[in-house]
Amino acid sequence: MTVILDIDNLSKRFGSIQAVNNLSIKVEQGSIYGILGPNGSGKTTTLGMVLDVIRPTSGSFTWFGQAITRSTKQRVGALLETPNFYPYLTARKNMEIVAAIKGVDNANINSVLQLVGLEEREHTTFKGFSLGMKQRLAIASALLNNPEVLVLDEPTNGLDPEGIAEIRELILKIASEGKTIILASHLLDEVEKVCTHVAVLQGGVLRAEGPVSTILSAKDQIIISAPDTARVLEVLRQLPFVEKFQPNRELVHLTLQDNFSSADVNKAMFNAGIVLAQLTVRRKSLEAQFLEIIKKQH
Numbered sequence: 001m002t003v004i005l006d007i008d009n010l011s012k013r014f015g016s017i018q019a020v021n022n023l024s025i026k027v028e029q030g031s032i033y034g035i036l037g038p039n040g041s042g043k044t045t046t047l048g049m050v051l052d053v054i055r056p057t058s059g060s061f062t063w064f065g066q067a068i069t070r071s072t073k074q075r076v077g078a079l080l081e082t083p084n085f086y087p088y089l090t091a092r093k094n095m096e097i098v099a100a101i102k103g104v105d106n107a108n109i110n111s112v113l114q115l116v117g118l119e120e121r122e123h124t125t126f127k128g129f130s131l132g133m134k135q136r137l138a139i140a141s142a143l144l145n146n147p148e149v150l151v152l153d154e155p156t157n158g159l160d161p162e163g164i165a166e167i168r169e170l171i172l173k174i175a176s177e178g179k180t181i182i183l184a185s186h187l188l189d190e191v192e193k194v195c196t197h198v199a200v201l202q203g204g205v206l207r208a209e210g211p212v213s214t215i216l217s218a219k220d221q222i223i224i225s226a227p228d229t230a231r232v233l234e235v236l237r238q239l240p241f242v243e244k245f246q247p248n249r250e251l252v253h254l255t256l257q258d259n260f261s262s263a264d265v266n267k268a269m270f271n272a273g274i275v276l277a278q279l280t281v282r283r284k285s286l287e288a289q290f291l292e293i294i295k296k297q298h
């Protein structure tokens with residue numbers, strides 16, 4: 001796999017605040033890479049550094065295997081905050097201004113407006129747009145010079161549920177056209193729905209990183225009980241596929257290794273002469289998993 005962005009031990013300190021602390025991540029081509037973390041965890045600072053608007057205190061990064069230059073910058077489209085479009089000019093006129101600044105042909109305007117679903121509204125003035133439309137126009141402007149990578153900071157902030165759904169669909173559509181997307185978000189749900197990979201940041205420190213399916217995958221929690229809890233615990237200790245177990249009053253909570261299910265627990269207990277009084281499977285919420293990742297490292 002080709003690495004598009006390679007961040008190596010990047011740190012940023014603002015006075016006494018360590019905003020980003022020795023961050024190392026690799027973003028592969030074609031991925032939708034989420035940087036997930038609560039407010040103040042260093043997401044925007046990280047994006048600012050790799051976009052060359054914040055100077056790192058230490059560490060380094062490369063885009064496409066090279067140090068950042070004018071030409072590598074042209075291959076990256078970014079939206080750190082909603083750009084200042086002219087409120088009384090139409091969407092098309094605003095795009096023409098961006099095209100002139102970026103030195104790209106006006107011919108690209110049609111295709112980006114179509115991509116973000118605003119081709120029918122090209123003659124509407126910017127001030128007449130909903131927040132969601134404004135955000136889509138901003139994404140269109142970041143795509144005008146056909147960059148290979150799109151960087152977005154909190155792309156659905158402030159939008160209503162419909163606007164959020166539209167932006168999420170748009171991100172998936174842009175990715176399906178072969179672009180790599182890097183997005184910062186404090187919303188676990190957003191990262192889980194949209195991203196292929198995730199880095200979890202807390203206090204500027206990387207807490208977890210990898211494919212969304214492994215980092216945020218919800219592991220089933222199995223809850224069992226039987227009249228003789230001590231005997232249940234004894235059997236659980238012998239079972240190689242039990243990952244963890246924790247007695248909680250008359251109940252025992254356990255998680256299993258991959259590819260094993262509650263049926264295997266039931267069978268093993270039965271074979272040991274134990275008839276379970278209760279066996280329930282509780283899917284752990286992603287929210288709980290996220291909080292656990294953050295808590296684990298304290």
Ligand SMILES: Nc1ncnc2c1ncn2[C@@H]1O[C@H](COP(=O)(O)OP(=O)(O)OP(=O)(O)O)[C@@H](O)[C@H]1O
Nearest residue numbers: 014017019037038039040041042043044045046186
């Ligand atoms: N220019 C600055 N001067 C001083 N401190 C800063 C500056 N920019 C960011 N910080 C601090 O660095 C830390 C990380 O901030 P950052 O904006 O990167 O976090 P974030 O994860 O993007 O959060 P948010 O979602 O709230 O923007 C915070 O404690 C913030 O107050």
